[in-house]
Amino acid sequence: MSDLSPSAGSVRADQLNGGCFCVGVDQTALAAALDRETGIPGFAADLAETHPWLFARSPVFLPAETLDRMMAVVAAAETAAILPGYREAAAAWTPPLARRDPGPRGVFMGYDFHVTPSGPKLIEINTNAGGAFLNAVLARSQQICCAGVVAGVEAPGPAAFQQQVGEMLREEWRLQNGKGTPATVAILDDDPRAQPLYPEFRLAQAQLRAAGLEALVADPRDLTIVGDALMLGGVRVDIVYNRLVDFLLEQPTHGVLRQAYERGLVVVTPNPHIYSRLADKQNLTLLSDPDSLRSWGLAAEPAAVLAAAVPRTILVRSENAAELWADRRNWFFKPARGHASKAAYRGDKLTRRVWEEIKNATYVAQTYAAPGERRIPPAAEPVSLKVDVRLYTYGGRMLLAAARLYQGQTTNMRTPGGGFAPVLVLPAAVANIDECPGAVKPSPGAACHDRS
Numbered sequence: 001m002s003d004l005s006p007s008a009g010s011v012r013a014d015q016l017n018g019g020c021f022c023v024g025v026d027q028t029a030l031a032a033a034l035d036r037e038t039g040i041p042g043f044a045a046d047l048a049e050t051h052p053w054l055f056a057r058s059p060v061f062l063p064a065e066t067l068d069r070m071m072a073v074v075a076a077a078e079t080a081a082i083l084p085g086y087r088e089a090a091a092a093w094t095p096p097l098a099r100r101d102p103g104p105r106g107v108f109m110g111y112d113f114h115v116t117p118s119g120p121k122l123i124e125i126n127t128n129a130g131g132a133f134l135n136a137v138l139a140r141s142q143q144i145c146c147a148g149v150v151a152g153v154e155a156p157g158p159a160a161f162q163q164q165v166g167e168m169l170r171e172e173w174r175l176q177n178g179k180g181t182p183a184t185v186a187i188l189d190d191d192p193r194a195q196p197l198y199p200e201f202r203l204a205q206a207q208l209r210a211a212g213l214e215a216l217v218a219d220p221r222d223l224t225i226v227g228d229a230l231m232l233g234g235v236r237v238d239i240v241y242n243r244l245v246d247f248l249l250e251q252p253t254h255g256v257l258r259q260a261y262e263r264g265l266v267v268v269t270p271n272p273h274i275y276s277r278l279a280d281k282q283n284l285t286l287l288s289d290p291d292s293l294r295s296w297g298l299a300a301e302p303a304a305v306l307a308a309a310v311p312r313t314i315l316v317r318s319e320n321a322a323e324l325w326a327d328r329r330n331w332f333f334k335p336a337r338g339h340a341s342k343a344a345y346r347g348d349k350l351t352r353r354v355w356e357e358i359k360n361a362t363y364v365a366q367t368y369a370a371p372g373e374r375r376i377p378p379a380a381e382p383v384s385l386k387v388d389v390r391l392y393t394y395g396g397r398m399l400l401a402a403a404r405l406y407q408g409q410t411t412n413m414r415t416p417g418g419g420f421a422p423v424l425v426l427p428a429a430v431a432n433i434d435e436c437p438g439a440v441k442p443s444p445g446a447a448c449h450d451r452s
Contacts, residue, residue, distance in 0.1 A: 013426055016061040017387070021377040024058055025422070030141035037137060037158055038206045047199050053413055055138055056421035058376045060387055060403035062115070063426050070120050070391055071398060073309045074111050076302035077125065077287055078396050081277050085296025089286055090277065093336070095248055097262065098276035103175035106270035107168050107241065108132045108399070109278070111391045113309075114371045121369035122287070122310045123388065124334070127270035127279040128243050131420055132392045133203045135402035136161045139422045158210075166211030168394050169239055172269045182238035182267070184214040188257070189243040192217050196413070197243075204241070213239075220244065223256040230260040239267045245339045247275040281364045282336045284313035311367040321359050328355075329368075336362040374405055376417045385418050401425070 031044035047054065080086050091099065110129020113120040140157065173182045185208055187201050195201070201217045208215035218232050230237045240257065249258040249272055260266045270279075277283070286292065290307040294300070316324060316333065324331060328347030335343050345354060346368065371386040385405040392400040405418035413419055 010063050010066065013061040013063045013066070016426075017372065017374045019375060019382075020061070021058070021375075021382070025055060025138065026141045030055065030138060033137045033141060033158075034203070037210075038203050040202070040206075043199070043202070051196075051199065051413070053415055053417070053419045054134070056376070056385075056403075056405045056419045057417050058374060058405075059422040059424045060372075060374050060389065060405070061426055062389065062401070062423050066115060066120055067401065067423075067425055069305075069309070070111065070113055070389070072302075072305045073113075073120065073122050074391060074393055074398075075396055076298075076305040077111075077122070077278065077310075079302050080287060080293055080296075080298050080306065081283070083293075083296045083298060085292070086286055087277070089292070090280070090283055093280060093282045094276040095250075095272075097258070098248055098272035101273050102261075102264065102267075102271065104172040104267060104269045104271060104274070105175065105395045106274035106278075107172060107394060109270070109274075109393045111393060113389045113391070114369045115387070115389060116369055116372070118308075120309055120389070122306075123366070123369065124281060124284070125279045126339075127247065127275045128245070128339075129390060129392060130197045130200060130243070131390070131402060132400055133207055134197075134200050135392075135400055135420055135422070137203070138420055139400065139402070141422075158207075162207050162211040164399060165207055166213060168399075169208075169211075169213065169241070169269070171395075173239060173267050176264070176267045182213065184216065184232075184235055184237055185239045185241055186223075186232055186237045187215060187217045187241045187243060188220050190246075190253070191219055192243075195243075201243070208241075220254050220257045223260070225256060225260055225265065228263075228265055230256075230266040237266055239269065242268050242270055247279070247337060247339075248272045280336060281313075281334050281338070282315065282362075284310060284364060284366065285315060288313045311369050313364050313366040316358060316363040316365050318359070324365050325350075325355060331365040332368045333358055333363050333365055336364055374403075374421070376405070383417070385415060387421075389423060 031048075034044040034047065035041055106127050108129050110126035112123045112126065114123055169185060170181060173180070187204055189195050189201070192198055192201055205215040205217055214235070216232055216235065216237075222232060223237070224231045244254065246254055249261060257268070261268045261271065287306055288310040290303050293303050293306060314320065328350055331347040333345045333347060333350070338344060345358070350358075371388055373384045374387050375382045375384050385407055387403055387405055389401065389403050391398055392402070401423040403421040403423050404413075405415065405421050406412050407415045407418065
């Protein structure tokens with residue numbers, strides 16, 4: 001785990017990401033799957049019109065050993081986060097509502113990584129990580145002409161994924177209530193129809209219904225409490241699949257949901273406790289502090305895993321502001337409770353005006369770890385896009401790996417040819433990557449090319 005020298009698998013993945021154009025998304029299969037799994041004819045066509053850069057044209061290649069290291073990071077982070085010393089330190093920024101642990105682990109945790117020459121770097125942890133339902137369909141829609149060259153992890157079929165999701169939500173119910181089974185799930189977000197990922201809410205609704213759970217998409221303002229029940233219209237809500245970015249339920253419009261959560265009338269997942277324990281970016285200051293982690297009782301191996309994978313992260317304060325500004329090119333600045341890369345800045349792009357705003361808000365500074373790259377074949381010359389890799393997990397188990405391709409400082413879903421991308425995992429032993437059936441003659445340093 002501590003050996004950071006490039007492996008043969010890493011070299012192969014770099015070559016394929018730099019020049020393999022003969023693996024791509026089967027657009028016809030993807031469209032058919034989206035229509036079929038939502039039960040809405042024309043769903044995919046409407047999605048392509050409103051979200052033209054939601055799905056990338058090409059997958060991202062990842063060595064199996066890199067994926068193993070990422071999962072070791074997930075395990076180490078979740079082990080550290082339950083240590084009493086860690087929890088005591090995190091209490092400095094945890095409000096009272098989030099200190100109580102009602103039991104659930106949090107569905108669709110999202111661990112975001114940049115893959116660097118020295119190994120994967122954990123950039124952040126998210127509790128309401130979007131895209132899992134969409135990526136599950138995308139992962140099953142690949143065209144591979146280099147069958148002997150690349151090998152992807154077999155994506156679970158629709159029924160298997162639905163079963164996983166259903167079991168995950170039922171487990172969340174049991175962790176909080178001990179017995180019984182839920183009947184109705186409310187997928188909640190503010191004005192859900194106006195959300196960029198509203199189409200995913202509709203897909204999730206269909207998948208949950210296929211898993212045997214009634215699912216409703218709603219605005220939290222539509223909730224009421226009747227006796228000891230949280231109601232949506234005339235339907236009792238057992239579980240809230242929480243897609244709100246008000247992670248701590250502080251906004252007045254979420255008052256009914258907050259009251260139901262405080263009273264234990266409903267299972268909220270992910271909930272404020274899980275957010276405060278793992279996803280508040282101030283926690284990265286703890287996860288990147290190996291000395292403190294060891295002093296709190298974290299074993300040597302997981303401490304070493306986190307030391308190698310979590311870039312040093314510090315709170316932005318008045319006493320270190322001058323030093324951070326002077327060295328800003330080596331830092332990335334993020335709001336402590338930000339989301340969707342909003343108000344996040346690479347240091348070398350900062351202006352004095354923005355810096356003044358950062359100093360007067362709650363921000364962390366994270367040592368900059370450059371993202372990986374994936375060359376994609378547009379209409380003309382190939383272009384390089386930045387890559388981050390997201391692991392969707394539950395209870396420390398991986399549900400799905402996906403990537404996002406983009407240009408600019410942060411992921412944006414507005415890059416031509418970019419968007420969500422499948423992750424194809426390269427096993428330790430791979431066939432000769434210079435032999436791509438049907439490909440044009442390889443150029444130096446390239447691995448796999450467009451068919452002529």
